[in-house]
Amino acid sequence: MLTQNLGYPRIGSHRELKKICENYWADKTGYKNVLQVGKNIRHENWLMQKEAGIDVIPSNDFSFYDHVLDHSLTFGAIPKRYNEVILKKGNSELDLYFAMARGYQKEGLDVVAMEMTKWFDTNYHYIVPEFYKDQPFKLFSTKIVDEFYEAKQLGIITKPVLIGPVSYLLLGKEKETGFDKIDLIKNLLPVYLDILSRLDALDVEYVQFDEPFLTLDLDEKAKKAYEFVYKEIRKAFPRLKIVLATYFEGLGNNLALATSLPINVLHIDLVRSETQLNDVLSALNEKTTLSLGLVDGRNIWKNDFEKSLSIIDQAVEKLGSDRVWIAPSCSLIHSPVDLTNETNEQDLSSEIKQWLAFAKQKVAETVILKKLATKESPASTLQKLEENKIAIGNRKSSDLIHNQQVKQRVLALKDEDAERLSSFASRKIKQQSLNLPAYATTTIGSFPQTAEVRSWRAKFKNGTYTLDEYNTLIAEETAKAVKWQEEIDLDVLVHGEFERNDMVEYFGELLNGFAFSKNGWVQSYGSRCVKPPITFGDVSRPEAMTVKWTAYAQSLTSKYIKGMLTGPVTILQWSFVRNDQPRSVTCTQIALAIRDEVCDLENAGIKIIQIDEPAIREGLPLRKADWQNYLNWAVKAFKISASGIQDETQIHTHMCYSEFNDIIQNIADMDADVITIETSRSQMELLDAFADFKYPNEIGPGVYDIHSPRVPKREEMVHLLKKAKAVIPSEQLWVNPDCGLKTRGWDETKKALIEMVEAAKEMRKSEAVLTAEQEIN
Ligand code: GLN
Numbered sequence: 001m002l003t004q005n006l007g008y009p010r011i012g013s014h015r016e017l018k019k020i021c022e023n024y025w026a027d028k029t030g031y032k033n034v035l036q037v038g039k040n041i042r043h044e045n046w047l048m049q050k051e052a053g054i055d056v057i058p059s060n061d062f063s064f065y066d067h068v069l070d071h072s073l074t075f076g077a078i079p080k081r082y083n084e085v086i087l088k089k090g091n092s093e094l095d096l097y098f099a100m101a102r103g104y105q106k107e108g109l110d111v112v113a114m115e116m117t118k119w120f121d122t123n124y125h126y127i128v129p130e131f132y133k134d135q136p137f138k139l140f141s142t143k144i145v146d147e148f149y150e151a152k153q154l155g156i157i158t159k160p161v162l163i164g165p166v167s168y169l170l171l172g173k174e175k176e177t178g179f180d181k182i183d184l185i186k187n188l189l190p191v192y193l194d195i196l197s198r199l200d201a202l203d204v205e206y207v208q209f210d211e212p213f214l215t216l217d218l219d220e221k222a223k224k225a226y227e228f229v230y231k232e233i234r235k236a237f238p239r240l241k242i243v244l245a246t247y248f249e250g251l252g253n254n255l256a257l258a259t260s261l262p263i264n265v266l267h268i269d270l271v272r273s274e275t276q277l278n279d280v281l282s283a284l285n286e287k288t289t290l291s292l293g294l295v296d297g298r299n300i301w302k303n304d305f306e307k308s309l310s311i312i313d314q315a316v317e318k319l320g321s322d323r324v325w326i327a328p329s330c331s332l333i334h335s336p337v338d339l340t341n342e343t344n345e346q347d348l349s350s351e352i353k354q355w356l357a358f359a360k361q362k363v364a365e366t367v368i369l370k371k372l373a374t375k376e377s378p379a380s381t382l383q384k385l386e387e388n389k390i391a392i393g394n395r396k397s398s399d400l401i402h403n404q405q406v407k408q409r410v411l412a413l414k415d416e417d418a419e420r421l422s423s424f425a426s427r428k429i430k431q432q433s434l435n436l437p438a439y440a441t442t443t444i445g446s447f448p449q450t451a452e453v454r455s456w457r458a459k460f461k462n463g464t465y466t467l468d469e470y471n472t473l474i475a476e477e478t479a480k481a482v483k484w485q486e487e488i489d490l491d492v493l494v495h496g497e498f499e500r501n502d503m504v505e506y507f508g509e510l511l512n513g514f515a516f517s518k519n520g521w522v523q524s525y526g527s528r529c530v531k532p533p534i535t536f537g538d539v540s541r542p543e544a545m546t547v548k549w550t551a552y553a554q555s556l557t558s559k560y561i562k563g564m565l566t567g568p569v570t571i572l573q574w575s576f577v578r579n580d581q582p583r584s585v586t587c588t589q590i591a592l593a594i595r596d597e598v599c600d601l602e603n604a605g606i607k608i609i610q611i612d613e614p615a616i617r618e619g620l621p622l623r624k625a626d627w628q629n630y631l632n633w634a635v636k637a638f639k640i641s642a643s644g645i646q647d648e649t650q651i652h653t654h655m656c657y658s659e660f661n662d663i664i665q666n667i668a669d670m671d672a673d674v675i676t677i678e679t680s681r682s683q684m685e686l687l688d689a690f691a692d693f694k695y696p697n698e699i700g701p702g703v704y705d706i707h708s709p710r711v712p713k714r715e716e717m718v719h720l721l722k723k724a725k726a727v728i729p730s731e732q733l734w735v736n737p738d739c740g741l742k743t744r745g746w747d748e749t750k751k752a753l754i755e756m757v758e759a760a761k762e763m764r765k766s767e768a769v770l771t772a773e774q775e776i777n
């Protein structure tokens with residue numbers, strides 16, 4: 001029995017990678033220093049895993065930005081627009097690489113970055129490979145081989161990790177028509193063979209191919225590609241030990257395919273799909289070893305050793321202990337690095353800490369599981385098992401976690417609690433008392449979070465400002481924002497969210513059942529890391545969270561202030577979620593807390609309340625067959641949060657993406673009175689989905705893109721609104737930007753919103769002329 005790791009966090013235990021890269025991009029440090037920091041991180045990771053006792057240690061899991069981009073560079077899949085970057089004197093391979101990741105605007109060149117998108121259903125983003133017709137591939141970077149050699153010099157024979165050829169192609173995007181990316185497999189295979197022969201020359205033993213697409217719905221062509229490519233690799237390297245890694249879901253109907261491939265070790269994710277074990281055990285052929293992904297690579301909970309041991313026993317009974325490996329469920333890049341960095345009792349109490357394991361602790365767990373399973377356990381390991389039992393038992397009964405009142409409230413929920421009092425049609429009539437014009441203008445919530453605003457928060461946290469001083473500053477900023485919105489004549493105002501650090505963290509900090517680490521950073525993309533809250537216990541709301549600031553803003557104006565909340569699905573989706581109850585239950589608990597907040601806002605005289613749900617779509621399960629179940633509870637949670645109020649109170653929701661086609665029915669089921677969405681980048685194309693569906697409620701299609709500092713012209717927005725009006729009746733339309741303005745500066749924000757308000761007025765005017773003409777006729 002061996003242990004393996006599939007990948008270790010590369011950001012460094014104190015985000016060293018972020019710091020050095022950002023300094024390099026700002027021209028504050030040199031190329032050699034960047035390489036050195038990368039090397040230090042790799043060495044530290046390898047040596048740590050070796051010391052911990054991992055048998056098969058990964059290499060090429062390090063990356064300066066993104067591992068998918070590493071592969072594109074390695075395979076020479078470099079879009080032509082970067083040629084000039086390559087040719088520019090003094091530019092290194094790293095400069096080209098960063099140019100592909102981030103774009104290149106220097107010395108007269110202006111080359112855009114490659115596209116970025118989410119890595120399966122995680123919060124990690126990868127750089128999407130670009131494929132062109134007859135896309136050539138050739139070995140461009142020898143990173144994979146170099147890093148194997150680097151570890152070898154340290155005395156560690158690593159297992160290079162490559163994205164498998166089929167998954168690599170499926171991750172990419174065809175940038176021209178007239179071909180199917182999967183057909184590129186024949187061009188791509190020789191580069192894999194080239195890399196493997198170089199590794200072979202250095203006496204590589206294991207190579208890991210990540211093929212996460214084997215857990216998704218596959219078409220026949222992709223299945224054929226799998227058969228073809230692994231047969232060819234096997235033919236060329238009969239003795240190479242191939243580890244095929246699958247994760248994020250069960251193999252499902254791809255099980256026969258996966259077990260038919262000529263590989264040596266099949267890795268499966270038993271955290272995401274515990275039930276697949278029996279099927280895999282029966283389907284596995286006698287030549288293949290099974291790697292059990294038992295330690296959760298995507299969450300922060302301690303492994304339940306007793307439970308894992310019983311799974312290992314099952315596998316050993318069937319396969320014998322030689323054909324069983326122990327591993328984390330997937331790469332540990334989705335876990336924070338090291339729990340021992342959490343030293344502040346106030347942030348994370350020791351009671352909560354005893355339930356947690358970050359990447360370094362997960363490596364240790366993997367090794368302990370093997371020792372316990374093979375009964376080669378010294379007393380100290382047996383002691384660990386006892387400690388583990390105590391921690392797991394304590395979590396089951398801790399008062400910190402379990403709140404009977406909350407559990408009762410969830411159980412007592414009735415269907416009608418998820419429904420508004422009346423249908424949208426009747427609500428719309430009652431909401432006419434709001435007296436809003438056609439093409440009512442509003443924003444999505446946040447105004448610029450300037451360096452100054454952030455510095456107030458930092459100064460309050462480090463004790464430079466008292467709470468009163470901090471509150472005064474926030475109040476002044478809020479008052480300024482309200483006044484300015486009145487001046488430019490927006491119809492529905494917001495308070496600006498100046499008091500919020502982040503749309504999930506802000507609420508998590510005010511709710512019971514959430515904890516925060518100091519150092520629990522996880523890579524989101526490139527140098528950007530996030531620190532998701534930890535939902536560890538039943539969620540309740542000790543007191544109102546937003547009423548003070550919203551009511552304050554409302555007291556300053558006779559126009560409506562729109563209350564601003566983050567929805568239950570988004571709070572769930574962007575947190576580490578507890579694994580001792582279904583996600584749907586945790587989500588419902590959060591929904592009840594938000595519902596209470598909505599009611600409190602209504603009681604405080606707030607007539608319009610927005611519940612943001614930007615994460616509802618990304619929560620979709622990987623397999624289509626699981627979608628409906630998720631959508632049922634997610635939509636219901638939103639509705640629970642939005643339904644405790646009178647018909648006259650108007651509920652808005654906001655989502656910032658543009659693929660609605662496949663879930664439009666569910667969006668309609670959410671029954672928000674108004675939805676604001678992203679549409680400007682697609683030139684309102686997305687509205688067709690709403691029009692075809694005959695979406696009944698009101699819509700605010702974003703009329704300009706807030707992701708760019710460019711100030712949109714009035715005519716552009718009028719043009720977009722006319723397009724919108726062509727498919728959606730004007731009494732259903734709102735006018736707003738695509739998303740919140742927190743990342744923008746005030747200057748461009750002011751200019752853009754002034755134009756936006758004028759564009760709406762122009763629309764109203766032309767509409768008035770039209771109606772007048774109709775009346776005359
Ligand atoms: N209300 C939030 C804001 O304006 C919404 C952010 C989001 O959609 N991600 O910032």
Ligand code: ZN
Nearest residue numbers: 655656739740
């Ligand atoms: Zn948004």
